[in-house]
Amino acid sequence: MSSDVILRMRGITKTFPGVAALQDVNLEVRRGEIHAICGENGAGKSTLMKVLSGVYPHGSYSGEIEFDGEPCHFGGIRDSERRGIVIIHQELALIPHMSIAENIFLGNERVHRGLIDWNRTNAEAGALLRRVGLRDNPVTPAMDLGVGKQQLVEIAKALSKEVRLLILDEPTAALNESDSRHLLDLLLEFRERGITCVIISHKLNEIEAVADTTTILRDGRTIETLDMRGKDVSEDRIISGMVGRDLSHRFPPHTSVVGEEALRIEDWTVHSPTQHGRTIVDRANLSVRRGEIVGLAGLMGAGRTELAMSVFGRSYGTGITGQVYKDGVPVQLRTVGDAIAHGIAYATEDRKRYGLNLIEDIQRNVSGAALSLLAKGGWVDDNREFQVAEEYRHSLNIKAPGVGAVTGTLSGGNQQKVVLAKWIFTNPDVLILDEPTRGIDIGAKYEIYTIINRLADEGKAILVISSELPELLGICDRIYALSAGRVTGELSRADATPERLMQLMTSLKERS
Template sequence: MADDILRMRGITKTFPGVKALQDVALSVRRGEIHAICGENGAGKSTLMKVLSGVYPHGSYDGEITFDGEPCEFSGINDSERRGIVIIHQELALCAQLSIAENLFLGNEIAHRGLIDWNRTNHAAAELLERVGLRENPTTPVLDIGVGKQQLVEIAKALSKEVRLLILDEPTAALNDEDSAHLLDLLRGLRDQGITCVIISHKLNEIAAIADSITILRDGRTIETLDMATDDVTEARIISGMVGRDLSDRFPPHESNIGEEVLRIEDWTVHSPTQRGRVVVSGANLVLRRGEIVGLAGLMGAGRTELAMSVFGRSYGTDISGRVLKNGREINVRTVRDAIRNGIAYVTEDRKRYGLNLIEDIKRNISAVGLSKLAKRGWVHENEEHRVAEEFRRSMNIKAPGVATTTGTLSGGNQQKVVLSKWIFTDPDVLILDEPTRGIDVGAKYEIYTIINKLADEGKAVLVISSELPELLGLCDRVYALSAGRITGEVDRADATQERLMHFMTKGQE
């Protein structure tokens, strides 16, 4: 069509043993926000890497036309010169450098070989103003939050005279306030004539901001929908993404709750960086065998801090209180103590703390339970391979084999590897911190099924989640945390979003 700024036709990309894209077609109209939806592993990020030159011309089949001209990018610099800029989910900022230095890194404002810092900082201030940031350009990036770092990335794109801005999961790590600000900024960029392509799993955000939606499944284009003229519903998008109806987002489950397995009494934790600040205050929780318990709270309520402090005091100082297992007080002063006592913790940040991304699936799964595979100090490699392969099949980890590098997997499959690692230790208590963050609805359903199965095996599961519908659909009971205090406990039968929010904001100003 004449008003298309981008057309991709017949895009096929193959990796060893995997066809990531097969005959994909994508058309993006000039000046619109175009969303790309699909399950983890559907090929969304791969398609954008083909477009931006991360995967250069010749490494894929098909043709790309941008602004009416054919494109054969040999690298990301080629695409940026044409005005195509991609912002990856893992932000490409140097934390130790200032905002201004990051904005013009590789594109320095110089005179006679020397950087002109006055012009650099002035230009940086103008770019920051365009994205709604008031920070001093000399501020180190490590001193600003993730939401503001995302805006710095967009400012960096604007410095390159961007015409097509690609954002891969831009709100995955943001709270609701930062997400709303980012979406408003994208609307403003659209009004300025900048075309945006956004990859996101958050269907409510897509419905709020997108003009068009292209759905990918298993590396193929399913359909492109116009939000103004087509009958676009969340159910239709989900059906296109997963190939089936997911009218029931949560698998059916009948709980068989047994005796108490873990009790946390009067648990208090102080901040390791702010002297005297109480992060968790007098918390009391009970977990029973076969029970899925939720922990709800707003950002900064202390949910992760509570979980990490119980798991071998991984967070906090001046920790007091008791942890009892099967009615007997246990020592959880170190991570090894916690694991020895049958407690496992699946971190909310799987890429940084949960996995070794440059290692293969096999080594990641066996990492915590090597003692179960060792004999006379040596790891039995055949047994290690057998165990990993068993988890790959039972957890439906989509990979050619257990020798696959973990960092190449989609988010949902990475999460299954993390879960496999801790399930292999055969814990009695699993603490799952944001277990479905950054994964699509189909993969979420699989994770929910795994959690239900763990409960059916008699394990006690504590689920921390920012998504209230997830807690309501999954948990037998939910605790609410506000400003470090447990402010409420609600059974499934009595739980509503409004009631939980009441407890979550109790004591908040």
């Protein structure tokens, strides 16, 4: 790996109305290295990369960019791509109904005499797919691919543009362990080929595995750049730089005071709405008591989200059988409205698509699930709505100029707090939290855990679905394991270990 610098960013400052997103940020990236950028949500990581890639054009920020020894003034993404700088955003940009090949060469079509050369398009797409380890037919619609394969198609698309500096923003956030490992191995291959990579990630174990250098941002400023081969570099060292304080205890201490049973599910079975005859949840049984935090563990495809959504007003599935009990009484939850009326709330794992209206302000998002509580004579009381949103902004420490701020402009951690505020406002007895800390940084996670503990202390029954076993082990009183739609076991906090949970998560039969 060469030690010469391919990228220099000096004194980068970027402001938005009322917010200084970047303040005199400096970054140096060596040729052919994997350079990680870490920081809490809102630290400025994505903003810095959008400056570099031309999403925020020259003139909208101050400072200097030098690439391969030459000053750069990018007016847009095409300008940066012409220099070989390609960014892959966290929200993938494939067109679902177009083929893999069409997506790869969109805006960069293979043309012969004014017409698209489909033979060349598909042949070159196939070659690029092989380079990223995909064997799918190039004519396959993008909508037929899983998220992991879609991420690889995005990388193939970058390779088609003769990429020299590849920027990946949270590339493994939505991937399972196997797909994540494959993608990280691919980055290591790129390093051997001389392609420079900049990766933004909250997964510190992945950064330790592949990064040569890590730059830490905090509050829009450069804190330090670490040589990952140094003996004093550790996850704790990175975390300390990110949050400005020691977080040796990543989970706030908590002792639950468990009360009466709030929710019980018996023999719950759900079938796929798209694949006839396929059982997604198979005779599942679980319960949650007031004041208790219960975890639901399972590998990708185990049926965790489907179970939660089917209970929450049958918002997923068909041929649903079984019984839900609320406070020991059987209830029928045929709609989302029924579930809310019975004191059950569900915070989705996909906050951007289903949990929030990103073009609306905080105030309207907070009130969205319980407008009836703010209505007078059929009209929403705007003053009361404002007061409620402000109360949650302060109590949940939502970092925003005010409740009139557009939700889509907030960091991931603050968006997650708005999701929680929205459902807490419905005054539920049972709160189902699906991946409540996905895609947010370590400091924001700690705040979310504190909020969860506080809700449990108020007597609410909490069911947490998470792909992160340390998270479940750190905050839950009991944990159920789900495998292929079946509850394969239940462990208390005292008995739960990663090894025992993984055994249950990979088992196909129930264990006592």
